[in-house]
Amino acid sequence: MREIRSGVLLRAFLRSFLIQGSWNYRTMIGNGFGFALMPVLRWLYRDDPDGLARATARHTEHFNAHPYMAGLAIGATARMEADGAAPEAVRRFKSAVRGPLGGLGDRLVWAGLLPCTVLVALVLAVVGADAGVVVVTFLVLYNLGHLTVRGWAFRTGVDAGPGVGSRLAAVDLGGKAERVQGVGVVLLGVLTGLLTARAVSAGGPGWAAAAAGAAMLAVGGKVGLRIWRPMSAVLMVLIVMLTVWGTLT
Amino acid sequence: MELLSLSLLGGLLALEGTSFGQFMASRPIVAATAAGWVLGDPGSGLLLGGMLELLHLSVMPVGGARFPELGPAAVVAVATAVAAGGGGGIALGCLMALAWGQLGGASIVLLRRVNGWIAPDPLTNPASPSGTEWRHLAATALDLARGTVLTVAGILVGVRVVAPVSAYWPLGRGATIGLVLVAAAMPAGALLRTFGGVRRRGVLFALGVLAGLVGSLLL
Numbered sequence A: 001m002r003e004i005r006s007g008v009l010l011r012a013f014l015r016s017f018l019i020q021g022s023w024n025y026r027t028m029i030g031n032g033f034g035f036a037l038m039p040v041l042r043w044l045y046r047d048d049p050d051g052l053a054r055a056t057a058r059h060t061e062h063f064n065a066h067p068y069m070a071g072l073a074i075g076a077t078a079r080m081e082a083d084g085a086a087p088e089a090v091r092r093f094k095s096a097v098r099g100p101l102g103g104l105g106d107r108l109v110w111a112g113l114l115p116c117t118v119l120v121a122l123v124l125a126v127v128g129a130d131a132g133v134v135v136v137t138f139l140v141l142y143n144l145g146h147l148t149v150r151g152w153a154f155r156t157g158v159d160a161g162p163g164v165g166s167r168l169a170a171v172d173l174g175g176k177a178e179r180v181q182g183v184g185v186v187l188l189g190v191l192t193g194l195l196t197a198r199a200v201s202a203g204g205p206g207w208a209a210a211a212a213g214a215a216m217l218a219v220g221g222k223v224g225l226r227i228w229r230p231m232s233a234v235l236m237v238l239i240v241m242l243t244v245w246g247t248l249t
Numbered sequence B: 001m002e003l004l005s006l007s008l009l010g011g012l013l014a015l016e017g018t019s020f021g022q023f024m025a026s027r028p029i030v031a032a033t034a035a036g037w038v039l040g041d042p043g044s045g046l047l048l049g050g051m052l053e054l055l056h057l058s059v060m061p062v063g064g065a066r067f068p069e070l071g072p073a074a075v076v077a078v079a080t081a082v083a084a085g086g087g088g089g090i091a092l093g094c095l096m097a098l099a100w101g102q103l104g105g106a107s108i109v110l111l112r113r114v115n116g117w118i119a120p121d122p123l124t125n126p127a128s129p130s131g132t133e134w135r136h137l138a139a140t141a142l143d144l145a146r147g148t149v150l151t152v153a154g155i156l157v158g159v160r161v162v163a164p165v166s167a168y169w170p171l172g173r174g175a176t177i178g179l180v181l182v183a184a185a186m187p188a189g190a191l192l193r194t195f196g197g198v199r200r201r202g203v204l205f206a207l208g209v210l211a212g213l214v215g216s217l218l219l
Helices: A006-018 A030-044 A049-059 A070-082 A087-126 A131-171 A173-200 A204-223 A225-248 B002-018 B028-038 B042-055 B070-084 B086-118 B129-168 B173-194 B197-218
Strands: none
Touching (some): A006 A030, A006 A070, A006 A131, A030 A049, A030 A070, A030 B129, A049 A087, A070 A087, A087 A131, A087 A173, A087 B028, A087 B042, A131 A173, A131 B028, A131 B042, A173 B173, A173 B197, A204 A225, A204 B173, A225 B042, A225 B086, A225 B129, A225 B173, B002 B028, B002 B070, B002 B086, B002 B129, B028 B042, B028 B070, B042 B070, B042 B086, B042 B173, B070 B086, B086 B129, B086 B173, B173 B197
């Protein structure tokens, strides 16, 4: 087992922020994975150019994961390479973790942290907070979660190597996602209440808008996430039609 | 000067959203407010950014799925809205954001195809270590260029072609905001379903609504 210098690991971690830079349909973030891991590979194979070339080819193969969680695979791969694991074992490990890292990250971040912090910002905006306060609050809250996830993932990968599965199970990211979504439900309710009160206070048309909004909320709940495509199309057509109507009257 | 600043902002936001970091500076509420600051009207930026956030609450950039690109679209929306002014500015700003978001999403798909050519197949044509790094950085730079060009084109179309039509927009500012918010209730419902739905989370949601109603009375 060889130790990897902390400066080398730090460079790999910083490069992991660019992991999606060459996203493509053949290797997905495979090339980015190799780019992020390169400081470690150069350190480990500093006296073996042929070994470095072979390792580069291995680590630019197909890979995909949530970009924040990919650091876990990068860190664990660095540990396995340093420990002299067989290339086939590293390949099997990467194949095994990419699905769970994608699913957990999507649930925790895209369907939890992100909408929750967006809802906080929207509530602040609706109650009349200054634009700067809204933006800074959102960016600070979101990136506290974001950088915590990235940092934890990379450190855990380096520490645990191929044993990251038990670490993932121990921290129960699925349960954490569930709790974050619970907070999101409350925030979504608060935003709905604030906007409804504002609409109703406008009188007759406001009541109609609130009723229409409630109906649309139910439709969205029935259809699910794919609603944005038809909703966007209908809204665009409506805006164009109203503008054309305006030119004719 | 403003075109240059906004275009560079759009390019950097595109880069941040797809290739570098994903710190969420490219979310509409940040991007539109930043564009508003550049144009001297952060209030309009925040209003449009907030509405665009609501309209896209159900969009999640999962895996290789195609999704609207919101950063440059938000910049284009604010440039259009500020040039047009009034309710028409809000409506046409939203129109441009929705259209340019889709166009941005299509350009990401195209970029990813080009990236397949830039980053070689490691099984048949492996790159050297430094070649891997340079190709990766070249693809990243191409993303910045894509976002900048997309934003320039959007601002020119929005300000020169679309904004002048705002004089014919038949609704006032309040009614226009209401129209957009009613449409935005659909993605909000979809998000509620993602969070567990009314059956599982109905009590929490109702408590939130109550808190919002009471809060609006107190504020």
